[in-house]
Amino acid sequence: xxxxxxxxxxxxxxxxxxxxxxxxxxxxxxxxxxxxxxxxxxxxxxxxxxxxxxxxxxxxxxxxxxxxxxxxxxxxxxxxxxxxxxxxxxxxxxxxxxxxxxxxxxxxxxxxxxxxxxxxxxxxxxxxxxxxxxxxxxxxxxxxxxxxxxxxxxxxxxxxxxxxxxxxxxxxxxxxxxxxxxxxxxxxxxxxxxxxxxxxxxxxxxxxxxxxxxxxxxxxxxxxxxxxxxxxxxxxxxxxxxxxxxxxxxxxxxxxxxxxxxxxxxxxxxxxxxxxxxxxxxxxxxxxxxxxxxxxxxxxxxxxxxxxxxxxxxxxxxxxxxxxxxxxxxxxxxxxxxxxxxxxxxxxxxxxxxxxxxxxxxxxxxxxxxxxxxxxxxxxxxxxxxxxxxxxxxxxxxxxxxxxxxxxxxxxxxxxxxxxxxxxxxxxxxxxxxxxxxxxxxxxxxxxxxxxxxxxxxxxxxxxxxxxxxxxxxxxxxxxxxxxxxxxxxxxxxxxxxxxxxxxxxxxxxxxxxxxxxxxxxxxxxxxxxxxxxxxxx
Amino acid sequence: xxxxxxxxxxxxxxxxxxxxxxxxxxxxxxxxxxxxxxxxxxxxxxxxxxxxxxxxxxxxxxxxxxxxxxxxxxxxxxxxxxxxxxxxxxxxxxxxxxxxxxxxxxxxxxxxxxxxxxxxxxxxxxxxxxxxxxxxxxxxxxxxxxxxxxxxxxxxxxxxxxxxxxxxxxxxxxxxxxxxxxxxxxxxxxxxxxxxxxxxxxxxxxxxxxxxxxxxxxxxxxxxxxxxxxxxxxxx
Numbered sequence: 001x002x003x004x005x006x007x008x009x010x011x012x013x014x015x016x017x018x019x020x021x022x023x024x025x026x027x028x029x030x031x032x033x034x035x036x037x038x039x040x041x042x043x044x045x046x047x048x049x050x051x052x053x054x055x056x057x058x059x060x061x062x063x064x065x066x067x068x069x070x071x072x073x074x075x076x077x078x079x080x081x082x083x084x085x086x087x088x089x090x091x092x093x094x095x096x097x098x099x100x101x102x103x104x105x106x107x108x109x110x111x112x113x114x115x116x117x118x119x120x121x122x123x124x125x126x127x128x129x130x131x132x133x134x135x136x137x138x139x140x141x142x143x144x145x146x147x148x149x150x151x152x153x154x155x156x157x158x159x160x161x162x163x164x165x166x167x168x169x170x171x172x173x174x175x176x177x178x179x180x181x182x183x184x185x186x187x188x189x190x191x192x193x194x195x196x197x198x199x200x201x202x203x204x205x206x207x208x209x210x211x212x213x214x215x216x217x218x219x220x221x222x223x224x225x226x227x228x229x230x231x232x233x234x235x236x237x238x239x240x241x242x243x244x245x246x247x248x249x250x251x252x253x254x255x256x257x258x259x260x261x262x263x264x265x266x267x268x269x270x271x272x273x274x275x276x277x278x279x280x281x282x283x284x285x286x287x288x289x290x291x292x293x294x295x296x297x298x299x300x301x302x303x304x305x306x307x308x309x310x311x312x313x314x315x316x317x318x319x320x321x322x323x324x325x326x327x328x329x330x331x332x333x334x335x336x337x338x339x340x341x342x343x344x345x346x347x348x349x350x351x352x353x354x355x356x357x358x359x360x361x362x363x364x365x366x367x368x369x370x371x372x373x374x375x376x377x378x379x380x381x382x383x384x385x386x387x388x389x390x391x392x393x394x395x396x397x398x399x400x401x402x403x404x405x406x407x408x409x410x411x412x413x414x415x416x417x418x419x420x421x422x423x424x425x426x427x428x429x430x431x432x433x434x435x436x437x438x439x440x441x442x443x444x445x446x447x448x449x450x451x452x453x454x455x456x457x458x459x460x461x462x463x464x465x466x467x468x469x470x471x472x473x474x475x476x477x478x479x480x481x482x483x484x485x486x487x488x489x490x491x492x493x494x495x496x497x498x499x500x501x502x503x504x505x506x507x508x509x510x511x512x513x514x515x516x517x518x519x520x521x522x523x524x525x526x527x528x529x530x531x532x533x534x535x536x537x538x
Numbered sequence: 539x540x541x542x543x544x545x546x547x548x549x550x551x552x553x554x555x556x557x558x559x560x561x562x563x564x565x566x567x568x569x570x571x572x573x574x575x576x577x578x579x580x581x582x583x584x585x586x587x588x589x590x591x592x593x594x595x596x597x598x599x600x601x602x603x604x605x606x607x608x609x610x611x612x613x614x615x616x617x618x619x620x621x622x623x624x625x626x627x628x629x630x631x632x633x634x635x636x637x638x639x640x641x642x643x644x645x646x647x648x649x650x651x652x653x654x655x656x657x658x659x660x661x662x663x664x665x666x667x668x669x670x671x672x673x674x675x676x677x678x679x680x681x682x683x684x685x686x687x688x689x690x691x692x693x694x695x696x697x698x699x700x701x702x703x704x705x706x707x708x709x710x711x712x713x714x715x716x717x718x719x720x721x722x723x724x725x726x727x728x729x730x731x732x733x734x735x736x737x738x739x740x741x742x743x744x745x746x747x748x749x750x751x752x753x754x755x756x757x758x759x760x761x762x763x764x765x766x767x768x769x770x771x772x773x774x
Contacts, residue, residue: 290666292631294649302639305632306625313627313668384623391587392640393612534591534608 003110007118015122032457036474043481052137059141072142073240074230077163079138080131084164087127088171089199090319091467095123097176097273098280100464106277116270120262127164135160148243155251156243163239165258169265174199179276193318197326200319299394303402304409307378311410316467317374317381320476324371325414331364332418335425342425358503359491361422362436365415366487369444372411375451376479378403380460380469386536396533397526400452404522407448408441415440435504435511442511443490446518447483452525454478456532490514539565539723540586540692545595547581555581557747559595563725563740565691566718570734570755571727572764573744574772579727580620582744583696586725587617599692613641616685620696620727622677626670630661630680633669634687641688648687655683658709674701682710693717695726699733711737735764743771750774 001009055072062068094100096119105115139156148156178199182192230236235257241250297305311317335342346360355363379400382389389399416437423433458474470476490510497506540563547556556578563569573579584590586597588608597604602611624633631652638648656662659679669677678701685693693714699707714724714737728734734741735755741764742752750771751758759767 292653292665294631294635294645294652296635296643296645296648297639299640299642302636306628306636309627309632310625384621385625387584387587387589387617387619388624390589391612391615391617392637393609394640395609534588 004114004118007105007110007114008121011118011122012125016125035457039474039478039481042485043477046481046484047133048137048140052140055137055141056144059145063145069142069146070240070244071227071230072138072146073243074226074236075138076135076142076160077236077239078226078229079134080160080164081167083131083134084127084167085171086200087130088123088168089175089196090316091123091126092172092175093179094316094465094467095119095126096172097179097276099277102274102277102280106274112270112274113266116273117266120266124164124168127168128161131160131164146244148246151246152243155246159239159242159251159254162255162258163235165262166235169261172265176276189313189315193315196315196319197322200323201327201330300398300402303389303394303399304406307374307403307406310378310381311374311406314381314466314470316465316470320470321372321374321377321410324368325410328365328368328414328418332421332425335422339425357426358428358432358436361419361426362439362507363487363491365419365436365440366443366490367484368418369411369415369440370447370483370487371480372407372444373447373451373476373479373483374410375404375407375448376454376475376482377451377469377473378406379455380463380473380475381466383461383463383469386461390533396529399533400456400525400529401522403455404448404452404525407451408444411444411448412441415444432504435507439507439511439514442514442518443487446514446521447479447486449518449521449525450482450486451475451479453521453528454482456525456528459536461537486514539563539600540725541596541598542582542586543596543598545582545585545592545597547578547585547590547592547594554747556585556592556744559744559747559749561742561749561752563723565721565723567739568714568718568724568737569726570738570741571725571744572729572731572734572741572768573727577744578747579744580696583617583694583725583727584619586692586694587615588612589617613688614691616688616690616693618678618681618685618693618695618698620700622674622681622701624669624677624681626668629666629668630656630672631665633680634665634684637684638687643687651687652683655686659683659706675703675706678702679706682713686713689720689722690717691722693722693724693726695724697728698726699728699730731764731768735759743768745772 178195185191238250238253241247419437455475460473494506494510542561545559548554585592588604599611600614604611738755740754743750
């Protein structure tokens, strides 16, 4: 086997083995395996039930208009490209420009282009897996109403493999340029984080701004903009023509427009990419003249401080878990100046369902707080450093409680801030605003407690880079989707209670239930920690 | 002060990493723990430090069982692993303050200790730098400084001399002697037999999880070198 083949096979095995994806202990018990299977099923059903239904409905509508069903393929391209941009943008640094195993691979007699090509292929495998998940509902809608035949399906697979290559190259280059620019600045990490957030939020807001209001299906409202995109950006049109018309010329154009830039990226930049990796190993200590600050605090506050510094010190951690707080703050500040536009933006997120404004805001805040899931992964993030807290005279309960409280603070403080501003912007009475704040803090407490249990049951200490824990672990998956599930259950409970009482009381009653449940789960988590810590291998 | 009785540990429930190990280390002793790779040294050291669970036996530190009174036992221990993985998002001083906070060491007490030891190991000028910028040896030194913050009575070290420069290695040996003179004990694993022979008052040799020799260094070596004794015992 060639060096490329051996290297790629090894890297794929290292990165995508079940042990690596699910953590070190998933196979310990049948119970865990069943729980994982149920969780995955729940996520697929939730996803396909929501997006799947909407795209099926869209496909049905488009199939009644001659020549429109193929426009669904433009959606496929755009969603695959969007997913690709986000994945590559956030992961290229860890997987391409500063990969953790450079110390092992760098000294081996492998050509730079072979090494970079293998690394890029691993990154693209991530892209394909995620893009496939993103486009599955759209493809399902398309193939339910269009009949491109076997050739069309084969061409779909072929062009799907090449279509993400061009956006991947573009996103990798932007990420690389941001890194090159910010590395030269003082506080480079902070600037890099801000720039990456700005870029990400820009993409997000512009994607939502595609949609107009007034359509029952929000994806239908996007069709005009997507069609316009398709007319201007040729690869999108080629992609659709290759599948729908069975055009081999269009398929060849997709292959060339993706394959050539990708190959050029590897051939031209491989040496520079390896140099960047080598430079990352030579981080120069910045000698600060600050005097040494010997401040002391309680053990609990010291644990909290450590959680905070880990959070702000790991960029991938901030991007994923900090997204909720950032979007809450950005949107609530914006609401003071552009209340109507913020409201329109929030309505886009309801996927066409009309709800009262305070419910809409509660839903948005709950969604954002659900994305704060440090308690579901922060134990795993200890990784090889777990020996420190295990050998120090601090109880496992204190360690877990600090992680839980940190998550509550990270979710609740921005939520309270955002609710205060949103209440001012939309002129909510003070009692209503207070009820909403109590409800959201109780929700944050419950999801944080649940996250603690999740991380104790599904730890993942064996990782090369934090991204594997933050994005690819069972803890992260259950942390986020568990939060969404609790938000849904809480929403239904509150909705049920509004039949017998005012919504404010219904919210407070739901909050009380959440707080009681959260307290019970917290006690369970602390007891579990006392039993499990010593048994955990890290 | 450190009493290990009939200690056994298995990772898979079948093969024992440590099998019926019994050792006693008294205050003032520097005790070397020697064995081939995979003999069970790290398993025992991690179990003493409360990092690993074990099935059989007892480990008592200053009269406190690491199993039933872990926090009390850990208050008098300092543990240094073979690989100094520390929080790279913290600065050196933040890490030292973190450890001092956990032990409840007031500022007036931690400051002179940190400054003395950081000065000794040439880390004073980089304590405000991120640990991510430290070399392996600097991280090792930082962990040693953190271990000395609370004046441990029981100093447990796994291959402490690996990665240290000659000056730091010399200073660590001086610290060992200083701690023992104050009534603490040092229990460490090593592959450097010359160091063990010259430094340790007692040694134990472990082979496939079992102690095959233990006693004062003079008793073990008699008229041979520790290297010859070790090779003889291991090849038996």
